Amino acid sequence: MSGNRFVWQGREYQLQPNVEWDAHYLHGDGWLGEWQCVSHSDDSLCLVYEHRSGVYHYRVSQAFHLTADTLTVTLSVTNQGAETAAIWYRLASLFSVVAANADSGTGERLLGWSGSSAGG
Template identity: 35%
Template structure:
């Protein structure tokens, strides 16, 4: 498979694999890995460094929901897992439609059908600059009815015994054995992330926080990485698999299974409307 690499005139280098769910396969600052290091030959987007989430993030329980009296079913798209996961874009081919020395624009269009009954156009622009890398994701409703519009990013960062995370987070939603949220708990249920604790855990963390401050710091081996998110990405999913060399902090615009939770607002797009979110990754210290 083809890998497209764009290198800025400054300190950043990024490798992309558009045909693999619009994935990033490497991000480096002055030669240091900022996102999870992965083989350019990977064929599973879950092994990549980052990929876009749309038109929903995380899970839809049993792949079913009711919208305006209409029952909608989407495929269970993650092996034997009982719920639909992460939308359509991560399992689709994206195409490069524009590229220059410091940016790449990828596009994915969906014509409706079983995977998602609405037509849409998605674009992801990645721009490298001296002071950081900007990821911008847009979703345009091409259908004639209103469409749920989940958007987010799935960045994976290197993890060692010394990695620390600082983040101001709201309440965490605890989850059942199938990773569906059940009830709120205090923000520091798993760790007091404000105090910059070590990230590594002996048991799985796979939970979503509400009302975070849309900025966090990751420190390891003398490097501090700052990730910031745009307005609208008001939820942060924290995924720390045990005994692995990476972890994920995923800014998204809704909680897991929001479509089956009338008390939680799911973003919507009217016909012809476009929604846009963004994320920035920068190195604050090296």
């Protein structure tokens, strides 16, 4: 996103860098957020993330269902803001993960990588 800004329906939106180590607004914000597990079973998992900022207010869910030979992923994004919003979302292999320490109950934020993502 050139200059950390975009124009949507005649209005210009300026985004702040979302990581300390780069001056650009990288890969949106879902990969940096804390996702909540809302349901799970032996073969399925549903994660939800809600984001509120000056530009966006949305809720996204990812549902994963595994069979013997197939992984089905369903992605749903709901704009919860007062105005129509431009929201781009895609599946990627990079997730922010909190690893819990079973002894102390504390968590540590990690970046988990699972292979390559087509298109970057």
